[in-house]
Amino acid sequence: MATRTKYRTKQKEMVLEYLMAVEGRHVTAAEVCEYFTGSGISIGQATVYRQLDNLVKEGLINKYIIDGNSPACFEYVGREEHCHHDVCFHCKCEKCGKLIHLHCEDLKGLGEHLYSHHQFTLDTSRTVFYGICEDCAQIGE
Amino acid sequence: MATRTKYRTKQKEMVLEYLMAVEGRHVTAAEVCEYFTGSGISIGQATVYRQLDNLVKEGLINKYIIDGNSPACFEYVGREEHCHHDVCFHCKCEKCGKLIHLHCEDLKGLGEHLYSHHQFTLDTSRTVFYGICEDCAQIGE
DNA sequence: TTGCGTGCAAAGGTTTTGCATGGCA
DNA sequence: TGCCATGCAAAACCTTTGCACGCAA
Numbered sequence: 001m002a003t004r005t006k007y008r009t010k011q012k013e014m015v016l017e018y019l020m021a022v023e024g025r026h027v028t029a030a031e032v033c034e035y036f037t038g039s040g041i042s043i044g045q046a047t048v049y050r051q052l053d054n055l056v057k058e059g060l061i062n063k064y065i066i067d068g069n070s071p072a073c074f075e076y077v078g079r080e081e082h083c084h085h086d087v088c089f090h091c092k093c094e095k096c097g098k099l100i101h102l103h104c105e106d107l108k109g110l111g112e113h114l115y116s117h118h119q120f121t122l123d124t125s126r127t128v129f130y131g132i133c134e135d136c137a138q139i140g141e
Numbered sequence: 142m143a144t145r146t147k148y149r150t151k152q153k154e155m156v157l158e159y160l161m162a163v164e165g166r167h168v169t170a171a172e173v174c175e176y177f178t179g180s181g182i183s184i185g186q187a188t189v190y191r192q193l194d195n196l197v198k199e200g201l202i203n204k205y206i207i208d209g210n211s212p213a214c215f216e217y218v219g220r221e222e223h224c225h226h227d228v229c230f231h232c233k234c235e236k237c238g239k240l241i242h243l244h245c246e247d248l249k250g251l252g253e254h255l256y257s258h259h260q261f262t263l264d265t266s267r268t269v270f271y272g273i274c275e276d277c278a279q280i281g282e
Numbered sequence: 283t284t285g286c287g288t289g290c291a292a293a294g295g296t297t298t299t300g301c302a303t304g305g306c307a
Numbered sequence: 308t309g310c311c312a313t314g315c316a317a318a319a320c321c322t323t324t325g326c327a328c329g330c331a332a
Contacts, residue, residue, distance in 0.1 A: 006332090029321080050287080100259070113248070120270070129255065129263055150311090150313080190296090190298075
């Protein structure tokens with residue numbers, strides 16, 4: 001949750017700025033690298049991976065793993081204060097990749113249930129519900 | 142859902158039988174391979190992967206991807222009739238990495254809620270709840 | 283000045299694939 | 308007999324790591 005990085009570097013800021021610039025889209029580590037090389041900016045891919053990892057730990061971005069073999073996706077989700085009053089959940093469509101943000105009071109019961117019945121403290125900012133969205137359910141199947 | 146394989150081979154049966162024998166446990170592809178080599182039975186790892194893939198398509202086993210880097214887990218879930226009564230959820234501890242395997246009737250309401258209120262068809266085999274487990278909550282914080 | 287962050291290249295680990303061989307129907 | 312499945316090894320792939328150098332504080 002707290003800031004892990006001790007130094008504030010240009011690379012870290014650039015990675016975060018890019019993620020913020022494409023807010024709402026999910027991008028892979030490779031796409032982040034391509035963006036920088038395409039812009040003539042040089043950032044090592046190891047640094048991109050390391051900073052993405054840091055940003056996930058700090059809660060500024062989320063990491064989504066759709067499929068073990070395809071690359072992980074990242075997305076800017078902002079500071080937690082945004083979702084303070086109502087809890088924020090994410091649904092990810094496995095077909096079209098769409099990300100759905102849910103602000104649902106009823107879902108708060110989920111965290112409470114997991115805590116009271118299973119002694120598990122749910123981290124809603126990291127948890128993603130995978131499934132099929134409305135649109136894809138109509139088309140396919 | 143339908144059977145994909147045209148021929149019935151010894152290898153396929155053995156993979157399925159092993160998964161059935163360890164029902165309730167999560168095993169990786171590597172563990173399946175190790176079991177066979179440990180038993181003096183020779184099965185190519187490519188075949189193990191191919192058959193696990195077939196069994197997932199046929200709905201006899203489930204594949205769980207907890208984390209992009211660690212290997213995928215497989216579990217026998219039986220024919221579809223079983224799945225209706227026995228939904229499987231997963232909790233992943235962010236601190237110790239422990240994977241908790243939940244079979245909870247109350248959680249079935251979650252899928253129903255997402256479907257009826259948000260038109261989202263939850264895929265319980267892909268969805269993982271992230272958070273802090275009981276043990277780590279006591280120690281750390 | 284201290285030591286963390288970076289960058290490059292190489293390693294790491296899981297899964298897939300090419301191709302010749304073997305086995306089911 | 309016709310094909311599909313197998314097995315081996317190598318490739319493919321994403322991600323992490325080792326190490327020397329650079330840079331923030």
